[in-house]
């Protein structure tokens with residue numbers, strides 16, 4: 500399958516930026532001090548520590564010659580990120596090869612509204628996102644508690660951050676970017692993706708079924724699935740989301756999303772949805788009792804996922820946010836019926852660098868004049884978190 504995005508080759512408007520970024524990361528990760536990192540000290544989290552390096556085209560003692568114009572490179576809290584990469588089991592050589600190897604990065608046509616650029620490594624393991632200065636500030640401010648949080652909760656669903664950098668070429672604006680883990684890096688193909696905030700205002704992409712494909716990111720109002728998950732996993736999931744949200748509230752963060760990817764076990768979404776497939780069960784909604792809408796004859800007891808999702812509290816076989824088997828129940832508005840699909844879910848909490856700053860408060864006040872304040876994405880972090888969790892508890896339910 501052709502991967503989405505445009506490979507950045509010579510002549511691309513961001514070709515130089517990509518070269519600078521690759522040179523910078525190769526330099527940062529490959530430094531001799533990088534191979535044997537020492538223990539972290541509080542000063543390693545200090546944003547005032549400056550790590551600017553000059554990259555002249557002819558090369559220097561520290562940097563190799565290159566074909567781009569001269570630029571400066573900044574590493575934010577490099578030692579902390581080195582430890583984070585280790586914690587997230589990212590091998591330094593793999594990291595460097597994926598980002599700085601011979602294969603060019605792919606630029607995705609801006610998936611968000613913010614104007615950020617997204618680059619994927621060819622192996623799809625890492626995503627590089629350009630961010631605003633205020634987002635870097637938020638990340639650095641929360642870095643110490645983020646580090647503690649992800650060290651404490653191995654199943655945390657928060658975005659995995661691997662690095663924060665800045666490039667400044669002569670005559671150009673500074674470009675700041677983060678390197679993070681791609682939630683959808685998997686051997687399984689992701690057929691559908693949803694970006695869920697729990698708010699409703701503007702949360703649809705206004706596309707007909709035929710215009711939606713695997714690269715489309717659908718939103719809250721486009722979601723017509725409910726995911727049935729085995730009880731132990733569901734409990735784990737809700738518990739983890741509570742811990743992660745508590746962290747986000749404490750940091751004053753809002754506007755984040757639960758990004759959910761679905762792999763349909765039988766690739767049915769490649770053909771037209773709703774074609775007949777062996778595992779699909781059609782059932783009629785019970786109008787008088789919507790809570791009891793599903794199946795009399797279908798039993799999950801001996802289905803494939805009992806084996807796949809065996810839970811072992813000491814060492815889970817499945818990581819919480821990746822590979823989680825579920826039954827997706829698809830509601831068909833027009834038919835009053837539902838269809839079930841065996842799916843594998845991938846998810847995580849993304850876009851966690853927005854605090855409830857003055858611009859978000861103004862957005863809230865302004866939109867509140869037009870629509871129900873509760874439906875707006877921009878709300879106070881506490882309220883945001885409660886609404887987010889409420890929404891998730893309606894979308895992910897227990898298999899009975």
Ligand code: ATP
Nearest residue numbers: 610611612613614615680681682683694716849850
């Ligand atoms: P906005 O602020 O307008 O919501 P943004 O530019 O900050 O957008 P994000 O919300 O971070 O962008 O991401 C936009 C889309 O990019 C997501 O909906 C998702 O499809 C994809 N994406 C972002 N982060 C990841 C990730 N870690 N793994 C996989 N896909 C991602």
Ligand code: CA
Nearest residue numbers: 611754756850
């Ligand atoms: Ca977002």
Ligand code: CA
Nearest residue numbers: 611613850853
């Ligand atoms: Ca954003």
